[in-house]
Amino acid sequence: MMAVRRLRLTLVRSLAKKTSRQRSCAFGLGLKRRGHSVLVDATPENLGMIRKIESLLAVEDQSHATQ
Numbered sequence: 001m002m003a004v005r006r007l008r009l010t011l012v013r014s015l016a017k018k019t020s021r022q023r024s025c026a027f028g029l030g031l032k033r034r035g036h037s038v039l040v041d042a043t044p045e046n047l048g049m050i051r052k053i054e055s056l057l058a059v060e061d062q063s064h065a066t067q
Contacts, residue, residue: 025049
């Protein structure tokens with residue numbers, strides 16, 4: 001049994017007037033609009049994108065064990 005660290009990301013601020021790099025990070029994480037939530041694995045790639053736009057996000061830990 002391996003524990004997979006999952007994060008629930010919610011876009012709480014608009015992407016309007018944000019840089020293309022910030023918009024690309026949000027879309028890369030699967031976020032489409034303000035209020036939209038997604039579950040992502042806590043991989044180094046995803047954590048880097050989260051760090052770039054952390055002021056726009058609400059992040060909750062949703063870890064659970066998988067088989």
